[in-house]
Amino acid sequence: MCGAPDQDTLPALEVGAGEAVVHGFVVQDDAPLGGAYVRLLGESGDFTAEVQSSATGYFRFYAAAGDWTLRTLYRGGSVDTAVTAVQGQAVEAEVEVPG
Amino acid sequence: MSRADVLVDADWAEAHFDDPKIVFVEVDEDVSAYDGGHLPGAVRLDWTKELQQPAVRDVIDKDDFGKLLSSKGIGNDDTVVLYGGNNNWFAAYAYWYFKLYGHDSVKLLDGGRKKWELDGRDLVKDDPSRPTTTYTAKDPDLAIRAFRDEVVASIGSKNLVDVRSPDEFSGKIKAPAHLPQEQSQRAGHVPTAINIPWSKAAADDGTFRGDDELTSLYGEQGFDDAKSTIAYCRIGERSSHTWFVLHELLGKTDVKNYDGSWVEYGSLIGVPVEKNV
Numbered sequence A: 001m002c003g004a005p006d007q008d009t010l011p012a013l014e015v016g017a018g019e020a021v022v023h024g025f026v027v028q029d030d031a032p033l034g035g036a037y038v039r040l041l042g043e044s045g046d047f048t049a050e051v052q053s054s055a056t057g058y059f060r061f062y063a064a065a066g067d068w069t070l071r072t073l074y075r076g077g078s079v080d081t082a083v084t085a086v087q088g089q090a091v092e093a094e095v096e097v098p099g
Numbered sequence B: 001m002s003r004a005d006v007l008v009d010a011d012w013a014e015a016h017f018d019d020p021k022i023v024f025v026e027v028d029e030d031v032s033a034y035d036g037g038h039l040p041g042a043v044r045l046d047w048t049k050e051l052q053q054p055a056v057r058d059v060i061d062k063d064d065f066g067k068l069l070s071s072k073g074i075g076n077d078d079t080v081v082l083y084g085g086n087n088n089w090f091a092a093y094a095y096w097y098f099k100l101y102g103h104d105s106v107k108l109l110d111g112g113r114k115k116w117e118l119d120g121r122d123l124v125k126d127d128p129s130r131p132t133t134t135y136t137a138k139d140p141d142l143a144i145r146a147f148r149d150e151v152v153a154s155i156g157s158k159n160l161v162d163v164r165s166p167d168e169f170s171g172k173i174k175a176p177a178h179l180p181q182e183q184s185q186r187a188g189h190v191p192t193a194i195n196i197p198w199s200k201a202a203a204d205d206g207t208f209r210g211d212d213e214l215t216s217l218y219g220e221q222g223f224d225d226a227k228s229t230i231a232y233c234r235i236g237e238r239s240s241h242t243w244f245v246l247h248e249l250l251g252k253t254d255v256k257n258y259d260g261s262w263v264e265y266g267s268l269i270g271v272p273v274e275k276n277v
Helices: B009-017 B061-071 B086-100 B111-118 B148-153 B166-170 B211-220 B238-249 B261-265
Strands: A020-028 A037-041 A048-052 A058-063 A066-074 A079-084 A090-097 B022-030 B043-046 B079-083 B106-109 B161-162 B231-232 B255-256
Touching: A020 A066, A020 A079, A037 A058, A037 A090, A048 A058, A066 A090, A066 B079, A066 B111, A079 A090, B009 B148, B022 B086, B043 B061, B079 B086, B079 B111, B086 B111, B086 B238, B106 B111, B148 B231, B148 B261, B161 B238, B211 B238, B231 B238, B231 B261
Parallel strands: A020 A090, B022 B043, B022 B079, B079 B106, B161 B231, B231 B255
Antiparallel strands: A020 A058, A037 A048, A037 A066, A066 A079
16 A cells, blocks of 8 residues: 555554654644645655544654654645654644634 | 546536536545545445455456446446545556556546545535446556566666655655555665656645646656656556656656556565665
């Protein structure tokens, strides 16, 4: 497989020594926002991956260490959120989109 | 062939839901997406169960493809409109598949599920009802499918277009970043390949960029119109997206999709691999 896995049915998070996970939740008006499209962009703005947030707003990427941008598309617009991934760790990012 | 022959937008789709000769087909890797709502009347193709042989890693043969489409109620003279998630990756793969077996009239819904959802258009959960047909597939058109030996022989001579992300191309990561990175095959790319990620051909909402923009994109990245072309990615669906752009939208000749892609090439013994990290 190569496509984005269903974020509702992800296995429990385990971070390998060589992995750098970026994960978190999309929220709108203090409530989880499922169905948003979260895109992971590299330092030069290059698209790297995209998932659709789960019913609880959850998303997860297996990135590499370094600076990334999360671009979240929802009905009505998009927001960018900066995040720095760290090797061997899971870095949490909260994405808040306007209501 | 023009863009209008192979690409439709949402308004066109909504105006043709009741046309019995037009079949909307959803293709997702995540087949549960269809159950959560789909275009009215759309049938589902399951990429993993219906478009792959269960034992051998290969496309299904033409007789099985004919049986599959018959069971879905698709006739040889129907117009098939494909759409799906993941920016139409698997819909584009299915488009290439339909062309491989010689289906005449195939189109992609621009933007696929993503744009449809972001625009707030209606999705339904009703099961479609289409009578079965007797579909006859043609012999596979190998003018659009590349195999590993041809890829090795093309190093330094054809346009080898690696459409994965820059970090996959360089060998920094082995799979798209939405997947765990446990794959065992080598990382890197085919020597002399140029990296033109599929994503540069599409806007954030998944719609294809305009013809002029696409022509500039490939030209600026070293694509040589005088050469034949092989596109590859990791398993052949993102490269189907680029095959669609090059062959169907831009009308370039002799463009093949290498559906074995990096999962195959990066596991071969003794073939040259280039890595930038």
